[in-house]
Amino acid sequence: MAMQRSIEPSVHYDRITDAWRYIFGDNFHFGYFKDPKMGLNQATDALVDALADLGEFSNESTVLDVGCGIGNPAFHLHEKYGCRITGISTSQRGIEIAKMSSEEKGISHNVAFQIADGTKNGFGAQSFDIVWVLESSHLMEKERLFSECHRVLKKGGQLLLCDLMLKKRPGIAEHFDYLARLKLAYPLGYLSMKKAFGRGKNETFDYYAAKARRVGFIGVEQIDVSDEVLPTLEHWRANMSTHRDAILKTFTPKQISDFIAASNLLEDFFRNGIHGYGLLKAVKP
Numbered sequence: 001m002a003m004q005r006s007i008e009p010s011v012h013y014d015r016i017t018d019a020w021r022y023i024f025g026d027n028f029h030f031g032y033f034k035d036p037k038m039g040l041n042q043a044t045d046a047l048v049d050a051l052a053d054l055g056e057f058s059n060e061s062t063v064l065d066v067g068c069g070i071g072n073p074a075f076h077l078h079e080k081y082g083c084r085i086t087g088i089s090t091s092q093r094g095i096e097i098a099k100m101s102s103e104e105k106g107i108s109h110n111v112a113f114q115i116a117d118g119t120k121n122g123f124g125a126q127s128f129d130i131v132w133v134l135e136s137s138h139l140m141e142k143e144r145l146f147s148e149c150h151r152v153l154k155k156g157g158q159l160l161l162c163d164l165m166l167k168k169r170p171g172i173a174e175h176f177d178y179l180a181r182l183k184l185a186y187p188l189g190y191l192s193m194k195k196a197f198g199r200g201k202n203e204t205f206d207y208y209a210a211k212a213r214r215v216g217f218i219g220v221e222q223i224d225v226s227d228e229v230l231p232t233l234e235h236w237r238a239n240m241s242t243h244r245d246a247i248l249k250t251f252t253p254k255q256i257s258d259f260i261a262a263s264n265l266l267e268d269f270f271r272n273g274i275h276g277y278g279l280l281k282a283v284k285p
Contacts, residue, residue, distance in 0.1 A: 028135075040239070059082030064123065071094075075101065087114075088121055127152045133161040155285065165203060167273050208222070219282060220282045
């Protein structure tokens, strides 16, 4: 079972990475729209900045980027702070693109990438000043992830994380009633979420904080930025239309329909207070 959990995200992201570059832009994550008029690439960089503002970076900082995508958040952090970054992912295709970009930028000695699992990364204890987990935690078992982050951090090191989270966990009766209504209102979206975004498990804001404290972190801080990231979904759908011909080189029409339906359903989750988006900081004592 452990092997299946580590390999499955790789299969999904290897398959969709090239098409996602047209949908998501430079970064494979939500944007932080401080101004509704911001473009998507500007907003995704702003999310990186919003999370980084919770930490303490310098040109001497060593950073582990867990779930590094195709590397752009790492490049942004290195350019802004001069820190040294090691990005890890289970996606072979994502790592290939990230390595190529790092070499083209001439910074591969400071920003490196490799295949590794965030819950068992293989690095020595107390190796990093900062562990950066941008929108990948939903793919991993949370306590194993937090334990591994805690292990590789130096004393006083910081965990910086952001992801989709649940705003509330409905009771059993409410849960099944809501699912029934969703199947009627969004039959395609309900069936397409995992096909579009991959298999993962969202947890509540409180759950994340509790797991961080459980493995030994202190100084846990959380910020709800749900309203600021919501406009991202509209931009993704627009890109699906604008770049449809290019996306069809690797996606089928059904995959495009699945993604649009899943985006509509996710927006419904946001607007009904089921899902949200959170930033988290925690410190290793």
